[in-house]
Amino acid sequence: MRLAFMGTPEFAVKALAELVAAGHDIVCVYSQPPAPKGRGQVLSPSPVHAFAASLGLPVRTPKSMKDADAIAEFQALDIDACIVVAYGQILKKAVLDHPPLGCFNLHASLLPRWRGAAPIQRAIMAGDSHTGVEVMRMSEGLDEGAIILSGRVEITDEDTAQSLHDKLATLGASLLPVALAAIERGGANEQEQSGEVTYARKITPEEARIDWDRPARELDWHIRGLSPFPGAWTTMATGKGEVRVKVLMSRLSDEHSGETPGTLLLGGLKVATGDGVIQILRLQREGKAAQDALDFLNGTDLQPGDRFI
Template sequence: MMKLAFMGTPEFAVKALAELVASGHEVICVYSQPPKPKGRGQQLSPSPVHAFAESLGIEVRTPISMKSAEAIAEFQALDIDACIVVAYGQILKKAVLDHPRLGCFNLHASLLPRWRGAAPIQRAIMAGDAYTGVQVMRMSEGLDEGPIILSGRVEITPDDTAQTLHDKLAHTGAALLPVALAAIERGGAAGTEQSGDVTYAAKITPAEARIDWNRSARELDFHIRGLSPFPGAWCELETPKGPQRLKVLMSRLSDMTTDQPAGTLIGNGLNIATGDGVIELLRVQREGKGGQDAATFLNGAGLNVGDRLN
């Protein structure tokens, strides 16, 4: 078994940390992003990894920047075999990467070199990929450019959202880590250099999440499911009080046909004409309210066939 440092922040990384501990490895220190204001009171709240590590009695460090001389020196004082990084959210300098005896290793939620960067789960669905995966990678100074130690492939189904795919990948990735670490410990994990076309998974911007009904139904279905539940693809609903943002949380392709303008409500249910075909919205969320299925939403929305969503 190995002495490890772990770096991670969101819920995706919690399962990986739990699996390492359950496998018998000694995680002597956890790094996570600093607590952030949350809720109405804007009280500082620890990240999911921070909270979980504290519940296990593991020391947690939350430096504002891992590039500072102080943070690097504190890390270099750790007596560790390896460092495992899972969605930490900070760039690591060479002085950090070179310190552990066996190296630093990243669990990344794509099949590299496709979808390097911040939002690989969302981008895979938004692009209409048939599958994606998780990989354990030996870290280098470049962004997600290191050699691959171990991979796990995951199918993307027509009813997957970013949340459901996130959960699948978190489970698959957590299971890969102990296997990869066993190979690393034996010295048999030099890794395979990445090959193929490089794509980058840029962070999702609020403007990008807005729905353009002129796109094809197929593209919109990918867009909606890839951004669900957060940040949520959205359009505008006209109300007596003015335009109101409407998030769309789930959709599917419809076999209906129409010659109505894009954005028009047609037929029964929440079927919307697009630039090419029709899409059925299955679950939506109005401002200030929870998610609703289409039937419940239509009962109170005051929409009629022929109305248009902006």
């Protein structure tokens, strides 16, 4: 099939690679414009842009797909279908209606749960036992289209947003060629979404802050669901004032404590919470590299009885 592909982050790279490996003709790749990165704020292409360029595929990076010229250029493409994977832009009806077979999205949740921008993080943060990926026919509504193919993944107590991202990216990439084969032969079984609708809104910096008054289990979900990005954060007091710390990995402890939530306890980097104790396994001081808990403690003057705020 002749396809246009729209995607931006690392999650979409495997999907594009799988479509190329399956023999589809990628007529054009769309991605978000290069963005400043690193300390030097050098303009850098997105992961999809860089990967597509390495394969010699033509890449377009319009600031807005709502722009009349961008729409006209898309409508001039001779394609059968368009595949969208975490592109990051809303597509208008004029775009959605152009490919003869339609536009199809790979979404990282089991819809209608977690429609929107941050489905992977939200699934862990909510304590969901499982999630998945789905190929759906796109409509004008946000992630409201009919489902063509689904895959399910269990969420373990060791999963972070990164590990779950990697599982879903691999599974989703494997589903796309199967779904496209069914679409091409007219045999796709499209099912309308059913069930409770929830929305995976973007994570704000303030929401990422750790509230130590919350139950330990919820804090574990919060920490793992935001790791490594944007990172659940807290502050600690030092001789130079308060320093922000990202907490990147944790696990529940069966210990109990009557200490004020946020208080550092004996026996490793264990912290009192609203109803119990959580053990921090990996964290990162502002401006420093990530460290395991023991290395972190050896490099700070934190003592039992000190508090994260």
